[in-house]
Amino acid sequence: LRTDATPPASIKLPEHERIGGNMPTLAFQLRLGGLAMSACLACSLLVALLVCGITTQRGTQLAGWLFQLLPLHWLGWRLILGALLPRERYAVLQRELLLPVHVVLVLAVLVAGGLFGAVAGGVAWFLGTAPAAAARLGSGTWAVLAIALQSVALIGRAPARLPFLARRRILEIGTAYLFLLPNLCGFFLFTFIPIFFSLALSFCNWNIVSGLPGIHFAGLANYIHLLGFTISPPGPGDGWYNLWQRTLFNDPDFWKYLWNTIYFMLGIPAGIAGSLYLAICLNDRIPGRIFLRTIYFLPSMCVPVAIFLVWRWIYNPDYGLLNSALGLVGVKGPNWLADTRWSKPAIILTGIWLAVGGQNMILYLAGLQGISRELYEAAELDGARPWQRFRHITWPMLAPTTFFIVTMSIIAGFQGNFEGAYIMTEGGPAGSTTTISYYIYNNGFRWFRMGYAAAIAWVLFLLVFSMTLLHYRSSDKKVYYT
Amino acid sequence: MISPERTPRNYWQLFRYFCLLFGGFTMMAPFLWMIATSLKGPNEAFLSSRLIPKQLVFSNYLEVWRTVPFGRFFINSLVVTCAIVVGQLITSSLAAFAFARLRFPGRGKLFICYLATMMVPGTVTMIPVFIILKFLGRLCDYQLFLGPINLGNVIGLDSYFALIVPGLFSPFGVFLLRQFFLTIPTELEDAARIDGCGTFRIFWSVILPLSGAAQATLTIFAFMGGWRDFMWPLIVTHSLELNTLTLGVASFQGLYLTNWPYLMAGAIMVIVPMLIVFLFNQRYFVEGIKLSGLKG
Numbered sequence: 001l002r003t004d005a006t007p008p009a010s011i012k013l014p015e016h017e018r019i020g021g022n023m024p025t026l027a028f029q030l031r032l033g034g035l036a037m038s039a040c041l042a043c044s045l046l047v048a049l050l051v052c053g054i055t056t057q058r059g060t061q062l063a064g065w066l067f068q069l070l071p072l073h074w075l076g077w078r079l080i081l082g083a084l085l086p087r088e089r090y091a092v093l094q095r096e097l098l099l100p101v102h103v104v105l106v107l108a109v110l111v112a113g114g115l116f117g118a119v120a121g122g123v124a125w126f127l128g129t130a131p132a133a134a135a136r137l138g139s140g141t142w143a144v145l146a147i148a149l150q151s152v153a154l155i156g157r158a159p160a161r162l163p164f165l166a167r168r169r170i171l172e173i174g175t176a177y178l179f180l181l182p183n184l185c186g187f188f189l190f191t192f193i194p195i196f197f198s199l200a201l202s203f204c205n206w207n208i209v210s211g212l213p214g215i216h217f218a219g220l221a222n223y224i225h226l227l228g229f230t231i232s233p234p235g236p237g238d239g240w241y242n243l244w245q246r247t248l249f250n251d252p253d254f255w256k257y258l259w260n261t262i263y264f265m266l267g268i269p270a271g272i273a274g275s276l277y278l279a280i281c282l283n284d285r286i287p288g289r290i291f292l293r294t295i296y297f298l299p300s301m302c303v304p305v306a307i308f309l310v311w312r313w314i315y316n317p318d319y320g321l322l323n324s325a326l327g328l329v330g331v332k333g334p335n336w337l338a339d340t341r342w343s344k345p346a347i348i349l350t351g352i353w354l355a356v357g358g359q360n361m362i363l364y365l366a367g368l369q370g371i372s373r374e375l376y377e378a379a380e381l382d383g384a385r386p387w388q389r390f391r392h393i394t395w396p397m398l399a400p401t402t403f404f405i406v407t408m409s410i411i412a413g414f415q416g417n418f419e420g421a422y423i424m425t426e427g428g429p430a431g432s433t434t435t436i437s438y439y440i441y442n443n444g445f446r447w448f449r450m451g452y453a454a455a456i457a458w459v460l461f462l463l464v465f466s467m468t469l470l471h472y473r474s475s476d477k478k479v480y481y482t
Numbered sequence: 483m484i485s486p487e488r489t490p491r492n493y494w495q496l497f498r499y500f501c502l503l504f505g506g507f508t509m510m511a512p513f514l515w516m517i518a519t520s521l522k523g524p525n526e527a528f529l530s531s532r533l534i535p536k537q538l539v540f541s542n543y544l545e546v547w548r549t550v551p552f553g554r555f556f557i558n559s560l561v562v563t564c565a566i567v568v569g570q571l572i573t574s575s576l577a578a579f580a581f582a583r584l585r586f587p588g589r590g591k592l593f594i595c596y597l598a599t600m601m602v603p604g605t606v607t608m609i610p611v612f613i614i615l616k617f618l619g620r621l622c623d624y625q626l627f628l629g630p631i632n633l634g635n636v637i638g639l640d641s642y643f644a645l646i647v648p649g650l651f652s653p654f655g656v657f658l659l660r661q662f663f664l665t666i667p668t669e670l671e672d673a674a675r676i677d678g679c680g681t682f683r684i685f686w687s688v689i690l691p692l693s694g695a696a697q698a699t700l701t702i703f704a705f706m707g708g709w710r711d712f713m714w715p716l717i718v719t720h721s722l723e724l725n726t727l728t729l730g731v732a733s734f735q736g737l738y739l740t741n742w743p744y745l746m747a748g749a750i751m752v753i754v755p756m757l758i759v760f761l762f763n764q765r766y767f768v769e770g771i772k773l774s775g776l777k778g
Contacts, residue, residue, distance in 0.1 A: 122617065175681050176586035183577035184592075186651030191599050194610035201610065208613070281502050284495075294764065295506045298513070301760040301767070305712050305728040306749040309735060310516045313742050319527060321515045357509065359771050366772040415603045419712050423732060437713075440605050445717055450609055457606040464603060 202455035222455035267348035279364035296357025308423035367401035520746035555730035563708035574655030582663035662696035699770035
C-alpha cells in the first residue's frame with residue numbers, strides 16, 4: 001500500500017479531481033490573479049502602514065493587523081479569480097488550491113513577516129529609537145516583507161507548481177510542517193540563528209554593558225589578537241632551537257589555557273582503558289557483579305558540582321582524605337589544588353574517578369555482550385592465551401564502540417572541565433586549571449567582552465571539528481567488523 | 483576439563499576480583515568521607531581526619547536547611563528539569579515523527595541542518611542565546627507585544643523562561659527519536675490508515691506507544707542534562723530565588739568556605755535526590771545509555 005498522496009500517473013482521475021494537465025491556461029490565469037492579488041495586498045498594506053504609523057504608539061496594533069489581513073486576502077482571491085475563471089474551474093480551484101494555500105502559505109508568510117518586523121522594530125528600539133518610531137519601523141518592515149514574500153510566492157514559481165499538487169499533498173506538507181513547527185521555532189531561535197550570530201559577533205568588539213550602540217565592527221582583530229604571534233629575529237647565538245622563547249603571543253593566556261585543555265585530555269585514554277578493563281572484569285560471572293557495577297556507576301550519576309565540592313575537601317592539604325591516607329603510608333602529600341604542579345593531575349584524577357565507571361563502561365559492557373561466545377571458544381580451542389583473545393577478538397570487535405567513545409570524549413574534552421575548575425580551583429593557581437570553556441565564560445560573562453568570547457568559541461569549534469574529522473578519517477577503514 | 487592453567491587462572495581471577503573490590507571501595511570512599519564529614523562537629527573536621535566522627539552532629543543538616551533556601555532550590559531544579567523533560571519529549575517526538583514518516587519538501591536539508599548543529603559546542607551558541615534572552619526581556623519591558631501587560635521578568639534573563647526554554651529544543655532528541663521511529667514497521671501505520679486514522683492519530687496511537695524505550699532514553703538524558711546543568715543557570719540567573727540546586731551548592735561554597743561539615747551536608751542534600759531517582763530507575767539509565775550509543 002502506498003502512503004504517499006500523489007496518485008500514480010497511470011490512474012485516470014475524474015475530471016474534477018484533475019488540475020493542471022488538461023487546463024493549459026490555468027497557470028497563466030493564476031499568475032495574473034496572483035499579480036492582481038499582490039497589487040491589492042500592497043495597496044491595503046500601504047494603507048495599513050499609514051494608519052499604523054499615525055496611530056501606533058507602542059505597536060500593539062501589529063498583531064491585530066496580522067489577523068485582519070487574512071480575510072481581506074481571502075476576499076481578494078475570491079473577487080479576482082472568481083471574475084477571471086469559468087465557474088466550474090473556479091470551484092475546483094477554490095477547493096483544491098485556495099483553502100490549503102491559505103492555511104499553509106499565507107499564514108506562514110505573514111507570521112514570518114511579522115516575526116522579522118518585530119525583530120527589526122525591537123532592534124531599532126534597542127538602538128535607542130523612540131518606541132513609537134520603532135513600532136512604525138517594525139510594522140513597516142513586516143508589511144514590506146509580507147508583500148515581497150507573497151509576491152515571490154504567488155507571481156513566481158508557486159502558481160506554476162501548485163496546480164499540479166493535489167490538495168492532499170498540500171495538506172500533507174502542511175501537516176508535516178505543523179508537526180515540525182514547535183521544534184523548528186526553537187531550533188532556529190536558540191540554535192541556528194545563534195550560530196551565525198556568534199560568528200558575526202566574533203568579528204565585532206562589544207562590551208554588552210554599553211548596550212547595542214556599543215557594538216563596533218572589528219574585522220579580524222579578535223582573531224588576530226587570539227591567534228597571532230610575533231617571532232623576534234634571531235640574535236647572535238639564536239637558532240631554531242629557541243624559537244619558542246623568541247615567540248611572543250598576542251594572547252599568551254589563550255595558548256596557556258589551550259595547553260591546559262589538552263593536558264586535561266591526557267586523562268581520556270587512561271579513563272577509556274579503565275572503563276574497558278572494568279567492563280571486561282564486570283562482564284564475567286563473579287559474585288556481586290551487579291552490586292559492583294552499580295557502585296562503579298554511582299559517581300557518574302551524581303551531580304558533578306557536588307562531587308567536585310567533595311573532592312575539594314578530599315584534596316584539602318591538612319585534613320583531606322587523600323593526604324591523610326598518604327600520611328598513613330608516611331608520605332607527606334602536596335597541597336594538591338594550590339600547587340601548580342599538582343593541580344592538573346588532581347583534576348584529571350577526579351575526572352577519571354567520575355567517568356571510569358560511567359557511560360563508557362556501560363557502552364563497553366553492551367559491546368562485550370554483543371560478541372558471540374563461539375569466537376572465544378574457537379580461539380580457546382586454538383590455544384589462544386587470554387591476552388591474545390583480548391587482542392584478536394575483544395579489541396577488534398569493540399572497535400565501533402571505542403570509536404564512538406573516543407569521538408565523544410574528544411568533543412567533550414575540548415569543551416570540558418568548566419565545572420571542575422569553577423568549583424575546585426576557580427581556574428587557579430596561576431591559571432593552571434583554566435580551560436578554554438572557562439576562558440570563554442570569563443571573557444563573556446565576567447569581563448563582558450562578547451566579541452572576543454565568540455571568537456574563542458569559534459576557534460574552539462573549529463578545533464573540535466577538525467580533530468573529530470581527523471579521528472574519523474584516520475579510523476574509518478579500521479572500524480567495521482560486522 | 484582439567485587444564486594446567488586452571489589454578490593460576492583462578493589466582494589471577496582472585497587477584498582481579500580483589501582489585502575490583504578495592505576499586506569499588508575507592509569509588510565509595512569519597513561518599514563515605516562526605517557522609518562522615520557532614521556528621522562531624524565544626525571543630526572536629528579540622529582537628530582530626532578520622533573517618534568515624536566522635537559524635538554524630540545531625541544538626542548540621544538542619545542548620546544548612548535553615549540558612550540556605552534549599553527547599554526553594556530544590557523546587558526550582560524540579561520545575562526546570564520537569565519542564566525541560568516534558569518539553570523535549572513533546573517537541574522532539576513531533577519533529578522526529580515528521581522527519582521519519584512524513585514527506586515534505588526540504589526534509590533532507592533540514593535534517594542535515596539538525597545533524598550539523600549537533601557538532602557545534604554549546605559555548606558557541608551560549609553567548610548569542612544570552613543576548614537574545616536579554617533582548618527579549620527588554621522588549622517586554624516596553625510592552626511591544628501585549629500592550630499594557632508588562633511581562634517584566636517572565637521572559638527575559640533571570641527568569642524561569644531563560645532557564646527552561648532554550649533547553650526545550652534538542653537536535654539530539656530529534657535525531658534519537660527519528661532513528662527509533664524509522665525502525666517501527668510501516669505496516670502498522672498503513673493498517674491504522676486503512677482503519678481511518680489521520681496523521682496525528684497515527685502519531686498518537688501507533689508511533690508513541692511503540693517508542694517507549696526511546697522516549698525513556700530521551701527522558702533520562704533530558705533529566706540528567708537539566709538537573710546537573712551548571713553553566714547555563716550560572717549565566718542567566720542572578721537572583722537567589724531562581725538558583726537551581728547546582729548553583730545553590732556553588733553559592734553555598736562561597737558562604738561557608740571553611741565550614742566543611744556544612745558544605746558536605748549541603749552536597750549530600752544535592753546528591754541524594756538524584757541518587758534516589760537513579761537507584762529506582764537504574765535499568766532505564768543503563769538501557770538509555772546503550773541505546774544512545776548504538777544509535778549515535
